[in-house]
Amino acid sequence: MREEILIIHENEVLLVSGPASVRRFEGEVYCLGRKITDYPVIVRKGRVLPFETPKYASVKILLSDEAYYEFQNENIGCKIWENDVKKYVEKFGNEINKILILGSTDSGKTTLTSYLSNLAVEKRLKVGIIDGDVGQSDLTPPAFIGSKVITEGIFDLRDLIADNIYPIGIINVANFEKYIIKGIIDSLKYVKDVDLIIINTDGYVDNGGIEYKLNLAKEVNPDLIFITSGEKLSKAFLEKFGNKVEILKPPSGINKSKIIRIARREMQYSRYLVTAEKSTVNINEVKVGFLGMKFSPFGTGEYSMRLIDSFEELIIFDSSMNKLGITSKAMEKMFVGIEKEGKIKGFGIIDYIYQDKLRMRTTLKPPFETLWFTSIKVTDSGERKIKVTLI
Ligand SMILES: Nc1ncnc2c1ncn2[C@@H]1O[C@H](COP(=O)(O)OP(=O)(O)OP(=O)(O)O)[C@@H](O)[C@H]1O
Ligand SMILES: [Mg+2]
Known part of the structure; x- marks a missing residue:
């Protein structure tokens, strides 16, 4: 020190x-x-x-x-955005009630989200933040979408505790775009009665990412779209959303290495498990969920799950049949969200599966209503991804 x-x-x-x-x-x-x-x-x-x-x-x-x-001296700090943002600030809470933030990875989206929130709070506005970046989540662990209403300034979104947590389950967005859009739309319900909603998104803005962001914007219908970087993205948005779009300068010289990104994710998993203790649940007595849908383990109801036999660690979702297949190997060390009384109240790691019992570490006490699966294992040697196949 x-x-x-x-x-x-x-x-x-x-x-x-x-x-x-x-x-x-x-x-x-x-x-x-x-x-x-x-x-x-x-x-x-x-x-x-x-x-x-x-x-x-x-x-x-x-x-x-x-x-x-x-x-x-140059191209860094919030001053780089000040002039482009200022002209909108007076409209916050009246003409502008919903802002969508887009941009590639490391372009300052999260920083901009905090900056705009602070400017709005300074005006005594109530702000709803939706953290739609499942890869680098700030309000929740990765693979979840958090939302939070704030009335005070912030320095780090990770200091906040989300009001609502929507389960996605994956951290790589490609092929799962529609589930993320659904999650963001659902999260809007929890930031009602605010003056301004700010929606942060992931950095997937190449190739399919552009189409996805255009669809997201269509569904969300924001009053203003800030783009922090991405030439193709900017071009596509200026064409479709024209006067709603403001292209901002990205901060220069920033490059989070892959290692830092993983380390930041791992800190987010462990943050929710500091006081975790062992619990055992019977897999037949809980519902399981994935991608925002609940599956019943008995195969009854609209959505059903079954354990599959495979040497691979695998999650398969058959969207036409609404069926989830999962290997018990995939569940070992899986990071899960835990729902009680209709809300995700905490998180856990499944230690192992023995017959139909799941032994887990969590800060919550059973009974659990739903275990929200993710495609992430948190092991002693760090984060590992489980293969997810969509059919
Ligand atoms: N305007 C800025 N001035 C100084 N530092 C900044 C600025 N914007 C971002 N940074 C720094 O750059 C890094 C990346 O910024 P940030 O996390 O906001 O980007 P992001 O687009 O949200 O990234 P991710 O794709 O990881 O979510 C952070 O370490 C942040 O502190
Ligand atoms: Mg971010």
Whole structure:
């Protein structure tokens, strides 16, 4: 741990990579459009936060051994968006009630979501955030869509606890687009009575990703679409949605490595399992779910699940028959969402399956109504994906 006092000038941005904490020392300091007070801002591990000032300021920062900071002058911080965003801010809550955020991976979508939320909250608006990025989820663990209503400023979406959690089950969007769209539309129900809804999305914007985002926008019907990057995406959206689209500058020089992305996901799984304990459930006594649909293990009802025999770890969804097939091997170490009283209230990892019993680790106590499957295993050596076949 080391402490330093740093001076920030008008035309520079201080970038702090966590774990660290930053406190105002003198002058006006902003982080993601929110003014920082003498209360410290926590920069989590794997996260970089920008600190800016309109004039001159200084901050006191406490850095862990892994943390570092740097100053940059160009194309970074929220100033890069300020002018393009400002003209809309006065319309927030009246003409503009729903914003869709699109852009490729690492283009600043999550940062922009926080920035816009802070600008709206500053105007005393109530903001509903829908985190539709199942690969790099902030409000929930990966593979789920979280929604949250806020009335106070934020520095990190990961500090919030979602009001509602919609189960998807996969983290790679291609081929599952329609389930994500359905999940985002469903999540809109939980951000009612707000002045502004902000919908963040995943970074899949090439090839099929464009078509998917166009369909999503058609369904969501936003008043404004911010695009943080992606030439083809921008072109397609300007053609279809014209005056609703604002193309923003992407921040420069940012490149989360694949390793950091996985590490950030793993932190999100473990965050929900800190106090997990062992529980056993009978597979015949719970429903299971996947892609937002519930399956009954007995084969009754509209949707049914059966255990399949295969040496592979496999989940098969036959959409025309509404049938889910899964191997018990696939379930071992699977990360699951747990529904009680009609809501996802927590998460768990299935340890192993013995006959019709599932032994799991979770922070919740049985009885469980529905176990929401995912295609992710969380093992001692990290995240692993389970093969999912759609037929
Ligand atoms: N305007 C900005 N100024 C400084 N840093 C930024 C800015 N925008 C993003 N960053 C940093 O760049 C990284 C990626 O940003 P962010 O997570 O917002 O992008 P994203 O598009 O949501 O990425 P993902 O595809 O992983 O969800 C983060 O470490 C973030 O702190
Ligand atoms: Mg993001």
